[in-house]
Amino acid sequence: xxxxxxxxxxxxxxxxxxxxxxxxxxxxxxxxxxxxxxxxxxxxxxxxxxxxxxxxxxxxxxxxxxxxxxxxxxxxxxxxxxxxxxxxxxxxxxxxxxxxxxxxxxxxxxxxxxxxxxxxxxxxxxxxxxxxxxxxxxxxxxxxxxxxxxxxxxxxxxxxxxxxxxxxxxxxxxxxxxxxxxxxxxxxxxxxxxxxxxxxxxxxxxxxxxxxxxxxxxxxxxxxxxxxxxxxxxxxxxxxxxxxxxxxxxxxxxxxxxxxxxxxxxxxxxxxxxxxxxxxxxxxxxx
Ligand code: NDP
Numbered sequence: 001x002x003x004x005x006x007x008x009x010x011x012x013x014x015x016x017x018x019x020x021x022x023x024x025x026x027x028x029x030x031x032x033x034x035x036x037x038x039x040x041x042x043x044x045x046x047x048x049x050x051x052x053x054x055x056x057x058x059x060x061x062x063x064x065x066x067x068x069x070x071x072x073x074x075x076x077x078x079x080x081x082x083x084x085x086x087x088x089x090x091x092x093x094x095x096x097x098x099x100x101x102x103x104x105x106x107x108x109x110x111x112x113x114x115x116x117x118x119x120x121x122x123x124x125x126x127x128x129x130x131x132x133x134x135x136x137x138x139x140x141x142x143x144x145x146x147x148x149x150x151x152x153x154x155x156x157x158x159x160x161x162x163x164x165x166x167x168x169x170x171x172x173x174x175x176x177x178x179x180x181x182x183x184x185x186x187x188x189x190x191x192x193x194x195x196x197x198x199x200x201x202x203x204x205x206x207x208x209x210x211x212x213x214x215x216x217x218x219x220x221x222x223x224x225x226x227x228x229x230x231x232x233x234x235x236x237x238x239x240x241x242x243x244x245x246x247x248x249x250x251x252x253x254x255x256x257x258x259x260x261x262x263x264x265x266x267x268x269x270x271x272x273x274x275x276x277x278x279x280x281x282x283x284x285x286x287x
Contacts, residue, residue, distance in 0.1 A: 002252055002253065003230070003251070003252040003253075003254075003255035003256055003257055003258040004256065004257050004258075005252075005257075005258065005259075005260060006149050006152065006153070006231070006257050006258060006259045006260075006264060007260070007263065007264075008145075008149070008259065008260075008263050008264045008265060008266060008267035008268050009263055009267045011148065011149065011152055011267075011268055012267040012268045012270075012271045015148065015268065015271050015272075015275070016057070016060055016061055016271055016274075019061045019271070019274055019275055019278060020060065020061045020062055022278055023061055023062035023063060023278060024062065026278070026281065026282070026285075027062070030285050032091075032281075032285055033062055033063065033064050033281075034063050034064065034093045034094065034277045034278050034280070034281035035063070035064040035065075035066065035091055035092050035093055035094070035277075036058055036063055036064070036065050036066070036092075036093070036094040036095075036096065036120065036273075036274070036277045037066045037068055037086050037092045037094070037095050037096070038051055038054065038065070038066070038067050038068065038095075038096045038097075038098065039068045039070065039079075039082065039083070039086075039095065039096070039097045039098065040067060040068065040069050040070070040098045041069075041070045041071075041072060041074060041079065041098070041101050041102060041105070042070075042071070042072035042102060043072065044098075047098050050098075051067050051098070053270065054270055054273070055067065057270045057271060057274060058274055058277075061271075061274050063274055063277055063278070066092075068082065068086075070082060072102055073102075074105075075104075076104065076105050076106065076109070076110065079101075079105060079110055080110060080113050083095065083097075083110065083113045083114055084113065086118070087113075087114070087115040087118065090284075092118065093118060093277060093280045093281040093284055093285070094118055094120035094273075094276065094277035094280045094281075095114045095115070095118045095119070095120065096120055096121055096273065097110060097111055097114070097121075111123065111124070112124065117280060117283050117284055118280055118284075119138065119280075120138065120273055120276040120277050120280050121140060121141065121273070121276075122136075122138040122139055122140040122141070122174075122276060123140060123169070123170065128174070131174060131177045131178070132177060134181055137279040137282075137283065138276045138279050138280060139174065139178065139272070139276070140170055140171075140174045141269045141270070141272040141273045141276065142170060142171050142212075142233060142265065142269050142272075143170075143171060143174040143175045143178055144178075144272040144275070144276075145265050145266075145268035145269045145271075145272050146171075146175060146178075146210055146231050146233065146265060147175075147178050147179075148268055148272070149231055149259060149264070149265065149268065150208060150229060150231065153229055153256075153257045155207075155208070155229055155257075157179060157182035157183060157184040157208065158182065158183040158184070159183065159184070159185065160184045160185065160207040160208055161184070161185050161187070161205045161206055161207045161208070162179045162184035162185065162186050162187070162206065162207065162208040162209075162210070163186075163187045163188075163189065163202050163203055163205065163206035163208070163209050163210070164176065164179070164186065164187070164188045164189065164210045164212070165189045165190075165199070165203070165209070165210070165211045165212065165213055165218075165219065165245070166189075166190065166210075166211065166212035166213045166214075166233070167188050167189075167190045168212065171212040171233055172188060172190075172210075172212055175210060175212075176188055179208070184208065187202050187205070187206075189202050189203070200223045203219060203223045203224065203225075204223060204224075204225055205225065206224070206225055206228050207225065207227075207228055207229065208228065208229045208231075209224060209225075209228050209229070209230045209231070209255075210231045210233065211230075211231070211232050211233060211234060211244070211245040211246050212233035212234060212245070213234055213245045214234055214235075214236065214245065215234070215236065215245055216234070216236035216238055216243050216244075216245070217243060217244075217245070217246070217247040218234075218245045218246070219245060219246045219247065219251065220247050220250055220251075221247055221249070221250025221251040221252075221253055221254050222250065222254075224251055224254040224255060225254070226254055227254075227255070227256040228254065228255050228256065229255065229256060229257045229258075230246055230251055230255040230257065230258040230259070231258075231259050231264070231265065232244035232245055232246040232248075232258070232259050232260075232261050232264060232265070233245070233265050234246070234261060235261065235262070235266065242261060242262045243261055244259075244260075244261030244264070245261075246258070246261075248260065248261070
């Protein structure tokens with residue numbers, strides 16, 4: 001069979017329309033709109049391009065967006081002071097810090113200074129802990145984008161074999177909790193799985209396969225279960241092209257649904273950050 005394509009741009013558009021309606025309703029109810037403050041340290045051109053695309057998505061939805069561009073040589077103390085100022089500002093509801101930060105700054109320490117209610121990246125221990133308890137409102141953006149793609153297929157997760165390849169803090173680990181919350185049976189693979197020679201065995205069982213490794217074409221079509229839903233989070237640059245962690249050509253002969261790279265998970269990730277900004281607003285502003 002040939003898999004149906006999970007088009008991230010199309011899905012992002014439809015989620016954006018829903019978020020726009022939500023922001024309109026919040027404006028009517030409270031007289032306010034959510035505001036997202038993005039902190040960018042230094043002059044990295046790629047980060048500025050990304051910031052511009054975020055600004056456009058925010059504006060499309062009706063979120064007020066502010067880029068705070070600080071000098072490369074800013075001290076850690078001054079950077080923390082800027083964050084604390086945003087924490088105190090009742091008009092700022094979400095704070096995001098671009099990575100990487102300059103080498104003299106400890107990202108973890110700085111990120112820990114963001115107010116938990118404004119942590120729209122959802123990576124503070126308190127927000128990760130809420131995911132463990134279930135029903136969290138702020139979910140890290142990439143795992144949230146993966147779950148949105150799965151939801152769009154209409155496939156019910158209860159009792160399904162979900163296999164995640166990759167256990168990073170920003171993708172694999174949060175997905176364990178999100179899939180478990182939907183009552184999937186979850187397996188997580190990593191380098192230890194590879195060393196044990198068990199990677200293909202686990203992948204062959206997956207009704208839902210999520211790959212977030214960072215190795216071009218790692219997962220081959222012949223490893224994949226017939227009719228699996230395949231979500232490829234990987235972004236690998238090969239010369240001027242970008243490819244995923246799944247060999248798209250062969251995998252799309254086996255899967256029922258598959259995300260392309262680029263154009264699958266990526267476009268939804270920014271939209272999920274905006275969703276988190278709206279959730280943060282709702283937690284902070286009582287209408
Ligand atoms: P990390 O490097 O933090 O984690 C990679 C994970 O893959 C680790 O858990 C590692 O195992 C595991 N791994 C490495 N090699 C293998 C292998 N051969 N087989 C199985 N598992 C393996 O990566 P990230 O999670 O940050 O990113 C993964 C990919 O997703 C990258 O390509 C990145 O660019 C992309 N990405 C895309 C995003 C998007 O919005 N679309 C957002 C974030 C990331 P171990 O823990 O044992 O070392």
